[in-house]
Amino acid sequence: MEFLTNHSSTVNSTTVIGAIKALDYVSLKSAVHSLWQQTPWWQIVAITLAIVVAYDQIAYQIYKGSIAGPRFKVWPVIGPFLESLDPKFEEYQSKWASGPLSCVSIFHKFVVIASTRDLARKIFQSPKYVKPCVVDVAVKILRPSNWVFMDGKEHSEYRKGLNGLFTKSSLELYLPDQEKIMDKYINLFADMTKDEPSVFFPVFREVMCAISLKTFCGDYITNAQIKEIADNYYLITAALELVNFPIIIPYTKTWYGKKIADMTMKVFEGCAQMAKDHIDAGGKPKCVMDAWVKVMKEARDSKDKQSLDAKILIREFSNKEISEAVFTFLFASQDASSSLCCWLFQIVADRPDVLKKIREEQLRIRNGNPYEPLTGKLIDEMKYTNMVVRETLRYRPPVLMVPHVVKEAYPVSENYTIPKGAMVVPTLYPALHDPEAYENPDEFVPERWEEGSPAWAATKNWLVFGTGVHRCLGQTYVLMTFTAFIGKAAMFLDFDHKVTELSEQIKVFATIFPKDDVIMQFRRRDPTVVE
Numbered sequence: 042m043e044f045l046t047n048h049s050s051t052v053n054s055t056t057v058i059g060a061i062k063a064l065d066y067v068s069l070k071s072a073v074h075s076l077w078q079q080t081p082w083w084q085i086v087a088i089t090l091a092i093v094v095a096y097d098q099i100a101y102q103i104y105k106g107s108i109a110g111p112r113f114k115v116w117p118v119i120g121p122f123l124e125s126l127d128p129k130f131e132e133y134q135s136k137w138a139s140g141p142l143s144c145v146s147i148f149h150k151f152v153v154i155a156s157t158r159d160l161a162r163k164i165f166q167s168p169k170y171v172k173p174c175v176v177d178v179a180v181k182i183l184r185p186s187n188w189v190f191m192d193g194k195e196h197s198e199y200r201k202g203l204n205g206l207f208t209k210s211s212l213e214l215y216l217p218d219q220e221k222i223m224d225k226y227i228n229l230f231a232d233m234t235k236d237e238p239s240v241f242f243p244v245f246r247e248v249m250c251a252i253s254l255k256t257f258c259g260d261y262i263t264n265a266q267i268k269e270i271a272d273n274y275y276l277i278t279a280a281l282e283l284v285n286f287p288i289i290i291p292y293t294k295t296w297y298g299k300k301i302a303d304m305t306m307k308v309f310e311g312c313a314q315m316a317k318d319h320i321d322a323g324g325k326p327k328c329v330m331d332a333w334v335k336v337m338k339e340a341r342d343s344k345d346k347q348s349l350d351a352k353i354l355i356r357e358f359s360n361k362e363i364s365e366a367v368f369t370f371l372f373a374s375q376d377a378s379s380s381l382c383c384w385l386f387q388i389v390a391d392r393p394d395v396l397k398k399i400r401e402e403q404l405r406i407r408n409g410n411p412y413e414p415l416t417g418k419l420i421d422e423m424k425y426t427n428m429v430v431r432e433t434l435r436y437r438p439p440v441l442m443v444p445h446v447v448k449e450a451y452p453v454s455e456n457y458t459i460p461k462g463a464m465v466v467p468t469l470y471p472a473l474h475d476p477e478a479y480e481n482p483d484e485f486v487p488e489r490w491e492e493g494s495p496a497w498a499a500t501k502n503w504l505v506f507g508t509g510v511h512r513c514l515g516q517t518y519v520l521m522t523f524t525a526f527i528g529k530a531a532m533f534l535d536f537d538h539k540v541t542e543l544s545e546q547i548k549v550f551a552t553i554f555p556k557d558d559v560i561m562q563f564r565r566r567d568p569t570v571v572e
């Protein structure tokens with residue numbers, strides 16, 4: 042009975058509240074309607090804008106909490122959008138110096154920048170909370186099915202299958218084809234600057250693209266295809282600028298970028314089929330595609346499939362899948378390798394003592410024969426040349442920062458939690474210029490990489506290639522290829538760098554480059570002598 046009473050009283054009060062609500066709604070609706078009719082349009086626009094700006098400022102204050110960053114968003118809503126169109130290295134540096142964690146907000150995006158070694162490492166090693174992110178349009182250019190967009194277990198399984206393509210023993214197989222391209226460009230450098238110096242930024246980009254394409258596709262890719270891809274690759278970099286329109290509109294940067302990416306992947310598909318035919322016919326692997334196809338074949342032929350540790354390789358990959366993955370290798374390597382190439386040639390040219398030591402070493406390990414073909418063993422003996430490459434990577438790390446997206450609220454420090462959906466950017470440069478790890482960090486000193494030295498001991502600071510589950514797949518490749526390339530170039534060419542007031546200044550274009558684009562002249566020399 043009591044239940045019934047209570048029940049009926051509930052029904053009654055609900056009915057009454059419902060009636061009041063209905064009344065309220067009707068009167069509220071008519072009040073809003075008459076207010077709408079009485080208010081001039083410009084006042085409505087002004088009020089809406091004020092609400093948006095106030096919401097944006099309040100959200101910024103809440104997200105910012107105690108970390109460093111502008112007190113208010115000086116430019117409402119857009120934030121420092123205009124500065125981000127033309128990023129300046131010095132502005133990045135002052136941001137890193139402003140605090141271990143600092144922030145900016147551009148449009149709706151809240152970005153947290155981590156500038157200490159330990160915070161950067163922590164972020165790289167927190168796949169539970171973060172994953173690497175690329176600009177929106179990258180998904181369209183690289184295609185959504187691409188492995189680089191995988192996360193968690195799916196990513197690590199796939200990655201296991203790729204690691205073997207870039208081990209030292211695999212890389213040794215690719216050396217003969219790589220050396221052909223190195224020789225070709227060493228000659229070209231001398232020919233093209235016979236009469237006067239030239240700007241080398243575009244030339245170094247072309248060399249890097251050509252070496253990568255030869256490594257990935259061997260002789261399946263023709264010289265004409267290499268030339269076409271190398272000539273047009275900059276359209277892909279331009280399409281993937283940090284600030285870009287996410288929808289692909291015909292004849293815009295992103296449209297051209299996608300066109301070149303599709304064309305390149307089409308070429309790779311054809312190469313993948315040729316690699317399959319070659320390996321099926323019992324051929325030896327000579328390039329990355331061959332190596333991949335060979336492991337697939339081994340898995341197919343293996344009686345004991347479980348004994349293969351990379352289970353992912355047991356399945357067959359289509360030509361399209363291979364082409365998409367190989368495209369990501371090109372994409373990941375092209376800008377960073379071009380940056381390293383520019384700085385390496387400039388730095389060596391500006392330091393005749395370093396150039397001389399490289400030559401001495403190259404001739405010594407080849408027993409005086411500069412034409413000795415490249416092998417893994419020979420590159421292992423290039424200790425000093427390797428130290429020069431390593432020090433260039435430390436002194437001018439191509440990748441300054443690696444943007445990540447926060448998957449769930451991330452307590453990155455005792456006092457600060459990064460909100461879900463924000464971007465967090467671990468930076469690499471400060472760790473690589475940390476005076477505690479590297480004495481006089483702003484000086485170029487290859488000798489700091491002598492075996493057993495403090496620089497070697499500071500493994501935690503070596504963030505050139507990132508760390509954790511997404512660490513660079515190509516790091517051994519980079520050290521081997523560049524050591525071999527600068528070693529050969531030093532023997533066969535005299536380097537002359539035209540130093541300008543911009544040579545040591547840093548330009549940010551995806552990675553970093555000398556601001557004057559490296560003006561150089563090369564002359565052929567007798568490779569059998571040091572002086």
Ligand code: HEM
Pocket residue numbers: 165173189200369370371373374377378381438439440443504505506507508509510511512513514515516518519
């Ligand atoms: C100087 C040259 C290079 C530098 C400085 C560099 C640097 C980096 C960095 C900082 C990352 C992000 C790592 C992380 O999130 O922890 C990365 C990722 C990657 N790099 Fe490199 N890289 C270089 C060349 C290459 C080359 C030559 C290749 C391929 C042959 C390559 C393939 C990749 C791939 C596939 C990833 C993504 C790995 C994943 O998500 O699992 N990189 N690289």
